[in-house]
Amino acid sequence: MRSASQWCARALRRQPLLPVWLVLVLALSGLYGEFGTVANFRNIAIQASPLIIAAVGATFVIMTAGIDLSVGSMLFLAAAIESSWALASAPAGVVFAAIAATGLLMGLVNGVAVALTRVPALIVTLASMQVFRGAGGHITGQQNIDLPAHLRGIGTSSLLGVPAPVLLAAATALGGVLVFGRTVFGRYLQAVGSNRAAALNAGLPVRAVTIGAYALAGVLAALASLTQTARLGAVQPSIGDGYELTVITAVVLGGTSLFGGRGSITGTVLGALVLTTAQTGLVFSGASPYVFDIVRGGILLVAVIAAGTRWRTLAQALRPAAVS
Amino acid sequence: MHAPTFIRWTAALAASALVLTGCGSSQKASGSDGSAKKITIGVSFDLLNAIRQAEKSAIEKATTEAGYEVVFTVADKDPQKQSSQIQDLIQTRKVDALIVIAQDGQQIASSVSLAKARNVPFIAIDRAVADQQNITFQITGDPVADGKLSAAEFVDAGKTKPLKVLELVGALTDQNAIGRRDGFNEALKGDPNVTVVSQVPTNWDPAQALDGTSNALQKNPDINAIFVPSDFLLPSVQSALKAAGRLAPVGDPGHVFLVTIDGDQNGCKAMRDKTLDADIATPVDDFGKQAISGITTALGGKSVSPNSVQTKGLSLDQANFATTSSQVWGCDGA
């Protein structure tokens, strides 16, 4: 009993967002009868899936004290490749592999540029955001392209009653937790974000780790694209427009520090869930969609201030490390 | 110091080379400006999507027939960019006439006055502009009428079975979206058989349309009809229906009654596949033809009359599909 309550207390300290989310869910279920149904939770889970997948990738990047503004454009370019491949009516497996490769390539472009030049990640990904979206426009010719049925499959199929997008998101989250907590790469990520100069001094493969983080983010953005387009059933030029800010919001909401070194995958998943739940709740309430922007901003601000004290100490601790 | 300087200049050269190669090919495509006499028409689009591509082809077809040249620019939904591009077209490219699809009917006003000041005929198509006095000619669809035409389909269907309607709304900042919504709602007012049970804003975003439809179907399971204000939201809606287990072809008792507007390839295909009940097609070809004839008139020194035309959409439904589909732009290539 005691250890259970201790465990709860520890979980609470580590994930202060968990009770926030639970309260949100309970409140909305109390307010709207149809909210608290299994079907609706299933809906929320499906809707949150692409965000969770992309945000897990972004967490890796932000963990290295980087930032990736090109997430939305990567989503679009991956979707564009998917649609072009779909035109050639290749089997699903080939298409998926091609998309994963596209994601990897995009992530590598970002990662190599960030790791090997002295240009800040903000600018690198600001630039690649334009380039990827432009390339996607090239491929699609700015047309709406319907996906063939076998590619829509993962959007609607399910395994043991769990929808495929949710399975994918869960697998991504689990994989993220494992990579982050149980691999050398995960430790290196944290080390690079925590004190880059020290990581260089310790002979860690700082560049490789940085490139790896962006590459992972690229692959996961492509995977998010896959789930998103499969659900939409078509590829449209507006896919992923402004998505980067939503993704970053989810990550920051989840308590990952923009200074790097600190954060968690579970936090990110919870961040994505809180955002999606709030959005669904607003649809239930019938409020104007612009209210959602205001609510989202408010949630972000409160979360950031709540986590702020930790950040400030972090910022101070990191200052000496900035001088190499 | 020397090596890095070298690197810097190599990089600068690489940058210029990139711009060169990037631009070189397109310049050839845009044709030579050398043949002085040829009349050049500047075209400024708000964005590029399926319907804009159709409008682009319509304009290209009409200009080729008239023997004019075209320069295309696209503003990517940015009114400031559109205004800059029109400025460039008028003052630097020195085009003879303009065809514009305005990102914002009000904010295009300064471009209209610039064209007026430089004596360049200004033709607005597809989306209405506010400054009617200073434009040469305007041809648009009639969003309110299109909304009403859509509503008529619901009224018809409502006679056999009462309809609980989910109404998707485009962007609240877009006159076309608002017109379609208002026309639709006005025509349904007082009809006992058709009730709008839920209005979902989509911001013209397929993902929002998908999530909004899912949530609305969740909240109101008795929805049995959906009004989709543009064809490009149709795949989202059908995805949501499929996820909710509500996707069934026309005629099936579980079918959710669907009407869309635009008449693009998606819509036409859905009509043919009998998953869509009606599509109000925009007369895209008319836009191109009338715009160019307006330009020819204006360049001839005459004023175009009437200077504003609204063309109604064409109702394509399952009953008239065989006879009418050939007039719908989306069915052309299908």
Next chain:
Amino acid sequence: MTAITVTGLSKSFGGVVAVDGVSFTVRGGEVVALAGENGAGKSTIKNIIGGILRPDSGHVDFGDAGNVATVHQETSLFPDLTVAENILIGHLRSSRVGTVRPAALRRTASVLLRRVGAGFGPDAVVRELSAGRRQLVEIAKALATEPRAIVFDEPTASLNLDEREMIMRIVEQLRDDGVAVLYITHYLEEIFRLSRRIVVMRDGRLVADRPAGELDRSTLEALMVGRELAQGYPETTKPRQEIALSVRDLGDGARVEGVSFDVAEGEIFGLAGLMGSGRTEVARAIFGLAGKIGRIEVAGQPLRRGDVRASIAAGIAFVTEDRRNEGLFLERPIRESLSIVGLGSVCRPLGWLDHAAESRLTKDLATAVALTARSGQEVDGGSLSGGNQQKVVLAKWLSGQPRLIILDEPTRGIDVGAKAEIYRLLADLARAGTAVLLISSEMEEVLGLAHRVGVMHDGRLAGILDRRRATQEAVIRLATGGIR
């Protein structure tokens, strides 16, 4: 059994020669000290040996040692990782698939921690450790490679006496185990205690490589500086009657409480104590950087709590212990660091800056502290040597009329020449009537300069000794909790 052989090393940075043809050897089982002023080229040598820099010419050979480990000066740890992860960061790959086994990590780390005599476990997050403990983690990390040769770069720079003693014992232990040790430090007593041979560098060249027994303190200093230094500390005059600073029952709400003392105008009041005894916290509380409990008066006027600007307005100046991060702008011209405090005095209405007045002011300030920056006042602060940086920090406070100047470790990590100039400056300030609160880990410096010495122990002021009674033994007795 030679472990480190350095042959003809040269390295220059953008035309400036940092190291010029340096050769020496370190054998297994001996400690060789590398001495020299700041900027003499020690760090470059260390970085070349550690593999961080590549030499322009010459080479380093490790013989049968195979590899060399480095214990860095500014701890290069990862604040967000645990102690175990930090120690073994270079050895995480414990399985082929690249997964981490936390239990194995912890076990290995514990062994290493015991070896350095650490009294804490492997699971602590480094952020929460004190400077001394971090240094132990740093050493444990170096030991993880089982090195036959270790370079220590100022390992004790930020440590208190106990911790310094502990580090030196570890070094001696390593030496006895047959490890080759290259020891870089500014503390001459450590050099003489530990090393068998001393290698002295000046301006990038090796000027001496002699057995320690052949050198005494003043010869070593002379070798480092290149000229004979004036011996001892400058004369100070008698303090005045007026009380400049009065501290009553001061606390910072955390580690420090009940501290009371007065400093008279023209008095140099030394604050001694072990690292962690609360000296720095007292200084920061007085200056308003930490929350304070109790009462502080400057020239009879009570000081508003926690307000740096009020403290400055009252005439307090504060030279913090961390000049690089709190003292001056490393990436702005030193002119701006010099004028920052006195900026108000060169402002015309509407905040308009009088550039001519500013440059007059900063020239005067630079002259006052004998700043010997070669390229004028438009160079960035980061390009100055440690001693010159410290002079800039001191100078910026002289633009007002400081009633009280607080100096926290003003001579840490700076060369002997600059030290002497700072001592003279302090004495001159006191002679002109400024009260000086001097915090230093170098006991000799406190005893040599201060009129009275307050000794901190465990967050309290254990006692105040006047110059006659302030002996090394008395101070240490108080600092370690003994009775007066």
Next chain:
Amino acid sequence: MPESVRGEGAVKAPSAAPPTRSIKPASWLRDTARRPGWLGDLSMLPALVVLIAVLSVLTEGVLTPSNIINVCSQSAVVAIAAIGATFVILTGGIDLSTGSVIGAGGVTAAWVITSTGSVLAGAAAGILAGTAIGLVVGTVAAKLPVVPFAVTLAALYVVSGATTLLSHGKTIAPVPAGFIEFSIDGPGGVPYSVWLAVVLYAVAQTVLTRTAWGRRVLHVGANVEVARISGVHVARTKASVYAVAGLFSAIAGIVLTSGLAGASASMGGPLLLNIVGAVVLGGTSLFGGRGSLLRTAVGVLFLGFVSNGMSLLGLASFDQQIITGAVIFIAASVDGIGRWSRRRS
């Protein structure tokens, strides 16, 4: 008051004369100590010249006076907003809410103009609204333990959501013809908006280099702890910088309203990338403490010519995106390499 310098008499001058190094006249350009500051600020100018040269070869009309005026007038809005962004970035912060404040300021101004008919009242209201928003954002960013990226991201959502909500998503128009004229014509055929931008740059650059506030902005960005300990009111400086950013965003919003003959909540959104891009392209460090408005001006012109050139070439919009991205990256890395080499030497 250099007379008040202590120790001038009390402290003896050093006995050892500082070693002097003679500097060859030819090397003054390379010597950071001797080179005038503004010269370093123009490090992107060669790139701009190369760009214009390349564009002139590719297409005609680039270097005609009318086209140059076009580029300037098209860049005026981004230029003005980039002034505020430069100050924010100089403190090491970032303001993602710029675009939304442009919308909010413009909509407020347009609303007052359309309801009262007074352009002056409208401009005042818009500026007041923008400055107030900036002050709130800045106060939160300065007083609470939050990072500017997150605060201004939240502000972006809240401000644009609220502006859209309050304007019902509509464009506020029409505005008087004289107000529209502001962006079209002016003395010498150069629109008033361009003159305004030039004047604002001169003022802002002077404020940055010649006032105590400007110095404090640089110092907070260079090292906030040094600034705090030296008596700089850090929180006030930070808050003021965001208020100034709000002020300039609002002015930009009003100029944009004039250029577009109406204001909508969403009109500033697409400009954020150009604004931040221009500041960084100019060479102002994202880490704070280094940069100037001269740099930003060059960055703004650079981006202005890039988009003008592409539009003259009639490039498809996706090609424009690719090239814009590539140019931003290449220009930033060229400058980065330059700074890297300087640091190495």
